[in-house]
Amino acid sequence: MYTARVSKTDPHAFPSLRAVLRDARYANTDLYLHVEPGHYTEPYALEISTRVMVVPVGGPGTVEISASAADSVFVVKGDRAALELYGVHVRGRQDAPGCPTILAEEGTRFKAVDSVFTSGAEIEVKGDGTEVVNCRFDGCGLFWKRGTGGFVRDAVFRGASLLFWRAVNPTVSSVRFSDYDRSAVIAAESSVTVTDCVMTATGPPDGASVFVKEGADVRFTDLSISDSPGAAVYATGEGTRIALDRLNLTGWKHTKVGVGVGPGAEICLTSSRIDAEGAASAVMSVKKGSATVRDVIVENTGKEGFLVMDGRLTGRGLVFRRLAKPGITAARSRIELSDVEFAGGLPDSETPASGFYLSDCRLEADGVRASDLNGTVLMTTTGGRATLTSVSTERVKYVVMAGEDSTVAVRGAQVGENWGTAFLAGENSTVTVHDARITENRGSAFSARKGGSLTAVDALVSGSEREACWADGGSLTLTSVTVSGATGPGAVAGQGGELTLEDTVIRDGNEAGVRVLDAESRAALLRSRITGNALAGVRAHPEAAVERQDTVLLDNGGEDRESVREERAEK
Numbered sequence: 393m394y395t396a397r398v399s400k401t402d403p404h405a406f407p408s409l410r411a412v413l414r415d416a417r418y419a420n421t422d423l424y425l426h427v428e429p430g431h432y433t434e435p436y437a438l439e440i441s442t443r444v445m446v447v448p449v450g451g452p453g454t455v456e457i458s459a460s461a462a463d464s465v466f467v468v469k470g471d472r473a474a475l476e477l478y479g480v481h482v483r484g485r486q487d488a489p490g491c492p493t494i495l496a497e498e499g500t501r502f503k504a505v506d507s508v509f510t511s512g513a514e515i516e517v518k519g520d521g522t523e524v525v526n527c528r529f530d531g532c533g534l535f536w537k538r539g540t541g542g543f544v545r546d547a548v549f550r551g552a553s554l555l556f557w558r559a560v561n562p563t564v565s566s567v568r569f570s571d572y573d574r575s576a577v578i579a580a581e582s583s584v585t586v587t588d589c590v591m592t593a594t595g596p597p598d599g600a601s602v603f604v605k606e607g608a609d610v611r612f613t614d615l616s617i618s619d620s621p622g623a624a625v626y627a628t629g630e631g632t633r634i635a636l637d638r639l640n641l642t643g644w645k646h647t648k649v650g651v652g653v654g655p656g657a658e659i660c661l662t663s664s665r666i667d668a669e670g671a672a673s674a675v676m677s678v679k680k681g682s683a684t685v686r687d688v689i690v691e692n693t694g695k696e697g698f699l700v701m702d703g704r705l706t707g708r709g710l711v712f713r714r715l716a717k718p719g720i721t722a723a724r725s726r727i728e729l730s731d732v733e734f735a736g737g738l739p740d741s742e743t744p745a746s747g748f749y750l751s752d753c754r755l756e757a758d759g760v761r762a763s764d765l766n767g768t769v770l771m772t773t774t775g776g777r778a779t780l781t782s783v784s785t786e787r788v789k790y791v792v793m794a795g796e797d798s799t800v801a802v803r804g805a806q807v808g809e810n811w812g813t814a815f816l817a818g819e820n821s822t823v824t825v826h827d828a829r830i831t832e833n834r835g836s837a838f839s840a841r842k843g844g845s846l847t848a849v850d851a852l853v854s855g856s857e858r859e860a861c862w863a864d865g866g867s868l869t870l871t872s873v874t875v876s877g878a879t880g881p882g883a884v885a886g887q888g889g890e891l892t893l894e895d896t897v898i899r900d901g902n903e904a905g906v907r908v909l910d911a912e913s914r915a916a917l918l919r920s921r922i923t924g925n926a927l928a929g930v931r932a933h934p935e936a937a938v939e940r941q942d943t944v945l946l947d948n949g950g951e952d953r954e955s956v957r958e959e960r961a962e963k
Contacts, residue, residue, distance in 0.1 A: 393443070394421050399428035409446070409457065410434055420472075427480075429454035436461040437491075440500075441470040445478065452479025452506040462488035465512075467495045468519075474501035484512015484532050492516035493532050498539075509534075514555070522562070536562060536582075549576065556582040556608070563587070569594050569601075573621070580606040586615070593619045600626035600652065607631040613638060620644040627681070628654025639664035649674045653681035653703070661707075662686040668693045678703040678725075685710050685729075692738060693717065700725040700753075714738045715745035718767070723751040730758040737766055744768075744789070750776045757781070762788050766811070772798040772821075780805075787811065794821035794844070801826075808832055817844030817866055824849070831855055837875075840866030842887060848873050856880065860901075863889030863913070870896045881907040882925065885936075888912035893920040893943075900924045904931035905948060911935035917943040928954040 396412045399405035406412045409432060412425060422443040429450040436459055448455035457480060459465045465482050468475045475496065484493030493512040496502040500519040507527045509515060514533035522542035524534065533552035534544070540560040549569045556562065559582040569576035569591040576594040577586070589612060595601035600623035604610050607629055615636055617624040624641050627634045636651075639661060644650050650666060650673070653659045658681060668675050669692035676683065677699045685707035690697050692714045698705065700722035708730040712719035716738040720727065727750070737745030744767030748755065755770075755778040762769045762783075768790040772778050776798040783805040785791055791807055794800045795818030805828040807814050812835040817823040820843045828851040830837040837853040840846040842865030851873045853860050859880040861868060865887035871894040875882040882898030885891035886909035897920065898905040905922035906929070908915050914937040915930070921944045922929040928950030932938050938953065945952040 393424050394418055395424040395426065397426045397428070398432070400430040400432070402428065408432055408434065409438055413438060413440070413444070427455045431456040431458070434459050434465070437464040437467045440466060440468040440475045441473050443472065443474040443476070445476040446480050447478045448480060453481060453508070455479070456481040456483060458483040459485060462491065464491045464495050465493055468500040468502060469497040471499050473497070474503070476503040477505070477507045479506040481508040481510070483510050486511050489513050492535070496522070514553070553578065556580070556584050558582060559584060561585070564589070575599055575603040576601050578603045579608040579610045581608060583609045585611045587613045589615045591617045591620070593621070595620045595622045595624070597621045598648070600624065600648070602626070604632055604634045604657075605629045609633045611635040616640040618642045623648035623652050624650050626652040626654065627657040627659055630656035632657040635660040636664060637662045639666070641666040643667070643669070644671050649677040649699070651676040653678040653683055655680035657681040658683070660684045661688055665689045667691050671695065674699040678705060689713070690719070693719070694738065696721045700727065705729070711735070715765070716741035716743050718746040718749035720747065721749045722753045724753065726754045728756045732757055732759065733761040734765060734769065735762070736764040746771065750778065752776055755779065760784070765789065768793045770800065772800060774798070785810065791815055792823060794818055794823050796820060800824075803827060805829070810834060813839045815839070815846060815848070817841065817846040819843040821845070823847070826850055828852070833857065836860060836862040838862070838868060838870070839864055840868040840889065842866055847871065859884045863891040865889050868892070870894065872896065876900050878902065881905065882922070883907075884909065885913040885915050886910060891915040892918070894918045896920045898922045898925065902926045904928045904950070905945070906930045908932035908936040908938060914938070917941070919943065921946070923947050925949060928952070930954070
């Protein structure tokens with residue numbers, strides 16, 4: 393390697409970088425260029441065909457290199473070519489969009505340390521082992537086009553982006569992006585690892601700060617995004633995968649979602665926090681893709697939390713706090729979750745805070761907790777199938793509302809201070825509840841409306857402020873259920889409803905034990921006990937069918953059965 397001095401003032405040195413590179417004495421020679429302070433303007437691109445190191449004598453920031461023509465500043469090509477910049481300021485041309493500020497062709501190497509790149513088109517690197525350390529990109533991005541290995545570390549991008557296309561395993565760490573109206577990071581057909589990345593006010597209103605596509609596999613750790621005009625992250629395309637560990641997302645403003653997953657793409661979101669305050673869109677949208685979440689907290693959702701359409705959502709440890717709409721809204725999708733929490737509504741919201749709102753979906757959820765919701769923990773419609781285990785709720789309006797050909801199975805539920813009906817089977821739906829404990833309920837514990845069927849097995853219902861169980865035009869079966877201390881009747885059948893008690897106890901209520909409101913409704917009391925209620929054991933319409941087998945009616949305030957024509961009980 394030959395060492396040469398370049399100076400604009402010393403007559404004994406080379407006057408420009410071009411003078412050294414074109415000197416026939418150093419053809420095919422590796423060069424170590426010591427450059428005196430100054431701004432070196434080259435007439436057109438400097439061609440690098442050997443290893444060339446450029447080092448300012450005065451330290452970083454004392455040498456600036458540019459081209460006067462609408463051309464690249466450096467073009468690196470050839471099997472031996474390598475360009476290394478140490479503390480150099482390279483200024484590109486804004487009027488030369490087709491000419492990269494630096495072009496490093498395939499088979500070459502590019503290294504930049506403590507350097508600054510401003511204006512002009514992006515730097516385009518195609519070789520293996522690219523190295524960028526402690527550099528600043530101001531209006532001039534870095535396009536990693538092909539190449540294997542290499543890294544970017546401690547870099548700042550202002551009004552500039554980092555793009556990957558067919559790049560194999562480069563790593564990026566400690567990078568900052570800001571003030572850019574296009575995507576800050578784009579990856580296509582690449583595998584990339586990014587650690588410690590901060591983005592502020594990046595991305596277009598109709599795009600995303602991070603855009604992953606065309607089968608790329610990108611892994612982020614410690615990604616922070618704030619004030620994005622559009623979506624924060626979007627992945628799409630068959631085989632595209634993005635992993636986000638410790639994502640911190642706040643303050644996106646546009647109607648685009650915070651995190652989007654398009655057709656064929658997969659996302660894995662872990663140990664992350666998303667604050668949706670002020671956002672006008674869902675936190676995450678999954679459309680014909682799949683998402684896996686683990687240990688994720690979502691707060692202040694003015695719109696839907698997660699929106700899943702024709703996709704799949706799996707995971708554990710998902711928490712929603714301060715909701716204005718459902719935490720999870722899905723259609724024609726499969727959802728498998730464990731350890732899920734929905735807590736509290738958004739202050740001053742005009743829409744109900746809910747948990748799941750599903751249409752034609754398959755849901756399996758274990759360990760569902762909900763509190764302080766003025767909506768429903770689970771609402772299913774249009775042929776949905778849901779299985780919930782280990783459910784715990786406090787101060788919610790509804791626990792389950794099933795409608796329109798839906799089937800819901802619940803095993804293990806603790807319900808306290810419910811504001812409305814706990815479990816409701818709507819039209820053409822089937823609900824089964826095993827091992828439920830429902831206390832201090834303001835509405836019914838179980839209700840089956842016209843066309844619906846609800847079966848409760850091994851349940852304890854105490855302290856209901858109205859009728860505890862209600863066959864409201866539908867079929868309600870209570871097996872091994874104990875109902876105690878209800879303000880209204882223990883169980884009611886009306887509007888043609890069918891009520892069946894099997895091995896069930898209704899006791900110590902402030903009204904009748906069982907009421908049958910009209911001739912079209914019926915009740916079957918099988919191996920049950922109705923005792924200690926303030927009014928009759930059974931109070932029924934005189935034409936109603938009431939079947940009684942091996943059932944004890946004892947110590948009730950009225951007769952065992954009273955026949956009376958009466959209006960439907962108040963709900």
